[in-house]
Amino acid sequence: MGIVIIGGGAMGRAMYDGWINAGVPENSIAVADLNADLCCGSADFLLRDTGQSKMVVLAVKPQYVASVLEAHAQLLNPGDIVTSVAAGVRLTTLNGLVSDTVVVARAMPNLAVALNSGTIGIAIANGVSEAMVQNLTSVYDKLGKSFCIDEQQIDSFTAIAGSGPAYFFQFVEHLAANCAHLDIHQDIADSIVTQVMVGAAAMLADTDLPGASELRNRVTSQEGTTEAGLKSLEANGVLSQLVKNCLIDARERARELSEIEYRHG
Template identity: 35%
Template sequence: MTHRIAVLGAGVMGETLLSAILSAGHPARDLVISEKRVDRAEELREKHGVEVTDNATAARGADIVLLVVKPQDVPDLLEEIADAVRPGSTVVSLAAGIRIDTMESILADGVAVVRAMPNTPALIGEGMFGISPGTFVSDEQMAAVVSMLEAGGKVVVVDESQQDAVTGVSGSGPAYVFYLAEAMIAGGVDAGLDPGTARILATQTVLGAAQLLAGGEDTAEQLRARVTSPHGTTHAAIVTLDERGVHDGVRAAIAAAAARSAELSGPA
């Protein structure tokens, strides 16, 4: 079954999801995106062949409405489209920190609301989405949302109470990987490599390690232990990381990100 999908917000993530959904085979005639700027709207029409209009017009008649705007803009956007979104439609918010009950309080009864936390690898179709259903979401609607977001990566369904943890692990997670890669490159340069070679070595190592972890049944701990021979080079590196408190630091960083997410969400 083909759903009419409205993407409200034509920024980087909005256009990324639009492109991913089109690439997954969804017909352009059943996609619409909102954009106020005339030049940007024309660019989107020419590039993707979809309808470009205002928020309320885009939302009217859509089966799924994607909110891809800044968190502070979500309440006003919901007020703008509240009369246009029909009961039975599904509103999916990708804005961090906006609670389901906040959205449901603005929209009409019967409008299904799904809260989603994306991350930036969705830009290349390798994103991670943690999603939570609201009060009125049916199994069929949830399946449609999962199928749509899988065009941009992988999807896990969690209770909304776990959204802060999702934010800490995957929402902010790409930054941790970039931080590690940054340190690996700098360490390579310190050891005598030129920056370009150090970047290639670090980047491919991170990529390959991630694929090993994703492609097998072994845990991260098992994979790490397998390449850490007693008294070898990797052992020396891991001992140093432990002495510097890196493992505990990463866990503390995730806890801090989750706590900040909870602060931004406000009281339950």
């Protein structure tokens, strides 16, 4: 399947890099942008009648989605897929901008797609065949792992997966910064903490155990150092409440932004 990414900003380029890393041929994927410096790949496949469907990814600001689809209407053939990563542009809006023979979907990736470790939420319009759904998800799975969600869950998914890396980075930042209180110099603290997180993530990704809690239990010896540290983190349920507040606040802001973008669009 050929892929055209319209918009060469941070997310558009991250997706391009991820697909190239996954083995998508450079002559089967292209980034198109008004800024020629942001264009890459090759769109020559558009000139060949391969009989295969293609995917057009809209990685532009929400207010430009309608004009971009209008300008590129000649690219879309029956069976093609349009996926939008633009916040607030709903499936009903996308359906109204293309032929009813074109499949539309919304995607919410995070920037880890550049390293093929992304988390991607996909909301697909009703009536799409199971074969087409599998085709779409298989393309996005090359960037990490995709999850089919209802459109009304997009804002919640954004709060968890879209913003999630920043929560992780901030915890790493605090952990490394506080190594100074344990007489660990900053010049190695960052490397130590990063490696701890890389190892923990690898264990979590590799385990057949039911979630992080069982791994945590295995690491935690009774009355040991880990238990002492965890008791401090969990004192009076503060950590759980902070995480809950974090996710709710992020989701509500995503809803606000979606409504703003939707009205402006």
